[in-house]
Amino acid sequence: MTDPRNPGPAPCPHPPAVPLPADSCDAHCHVFGPTARFPYAEGRPYTPPESPKEDLRALHRVLGFERAVLVQPACHGADHSALLDALETSSGRYRGVALVGLDTSAAEVQRLHDAGVRGARLNFTPHLGPAPAREEIDRIVALIxxxxxxxxLHVAGEGIAEHADLVRSLKIRVxxxxxxxxxxxQGLDSAAVRALLELLATGSVWVKLSGADRLATRPPSLADALELAxxxxxxxxERVVWGTDFPHPNTNGFVPNDGDLADLIAEIAPDEAARERLLVTNPAACFDFPDRALQDR
Incomplete structure (x- = not known):
């Protein structure tokens, strides 16, 4: 039985009003299942409907994305089989973000790297399980x-302010x-927003301008989240990227049309140069995508 907090994506996404540049990257999305091949983890914190790589590719064809960063979901736990399958069949157009822990070996990190994984995710959100201890974080950093x-870093509420010192202490891109x-x-002058801006100013912190629907205070209007983005x-x-968060797990009721989300891009980056940076140049630098010429060989 699926979790009522996870109804799946909205049907019939529409293309964005402003077409995206070539090699645009959806910097945050997921694949779920199919569970006949890639079962969900026992004891998982949520159970979403299946949304395999074919669904993601269909969405990207509509929206105009040619690249993507797939983030390992908690419902699949430490089994990265679905993620790795999507990476293997992407012809170098996908990168991955893994779930790494104290029991992850250096050999496993090497295997994930060879497959196209370029990051590890830490969840500090209670609905996805207990937060990692500093010992585990240090071990993960040493591995990657x-x-x-x-x-x-996945935080919520006051989390970014609470963990700001941790972020500053990490000698790694966050x-x-x-x-x-x-x-x-709480508006744009809250302690959390101020902490986010201060971290962004350090030069080693990036932000995904994804999840506007999660932040919006009066959905379906996304105006306040757009203002923050x-x-x-x-x-x-030069240190922001954009993502759909498809297929929108743990939405708590509001599921946006992905075309409406993609329409925000032109409001965040109103000229062609800004959109090229947000969707192409920045993701290539952050997630280690190959040069276009090499990718097309």
Whole structure:
């Protein structure tokens, strides 16, 4: 039985009003199943409907994305088989973000790297399980640093302010997921937003301008989340990326049309050069995509 918090994506996504540049990257999305081949983990924190790689590719054809970063979901746990299958069949157009822990070996990290994984995610959101201890974080950083991976940080509410000192202490690129999922009921001058801006100013922190639907205080309007995304893009245009979060797990009721989300891109990056940076140049640098000429061979 599926989790009622996970109804699946909205039907009939529409193309964005402003076409995306070539090699645009959806920097945060997921694949779920198919469970006949890739079963969900026992004891998983949620059970979404299946959304295999074919569904993701169909969405990307509509929206105009040619590249993507697939983030390992908690419902698949430490079994990366579905993610690796999608990477293997992507002709170098996908990168991955893994779930790495104390029991992950250096050999496993090497295997994931060879398959196209370029980051490890830390969840500090209670609905996805207990937060990692500092010992585990240090172990993960030691495992992934030799490969040049980034550390993805998933926080919510006041989390980015609470963990700001941790982020500063990490001698590795950190990518904050989903606009840090700050509480926009507190406005853009909250402690969480100030902490996010201060971290962005360090030069080693990136932010995914994804999950606008998660932050919006009056959905289906996404205006306040868009305002935050534009603020972050203006502060550090060279260290922001954009993603759909397809197929939108743990939505708590509101599921956006992915075409509506993609229409926000032109409002965040209103000129062609800005969109090229947000969707092509920045993701290539952050996630180690191959040169276009090499990819097309």
């Amino acid at each position: 640093r030799p490969h040049g991976w980034h550390l993805a 990518v904050i997921d989903h606009l840090a999922r700050v509480d926009l009921h 534009r603020l972050l893009a203006a502060r550090a245009p």
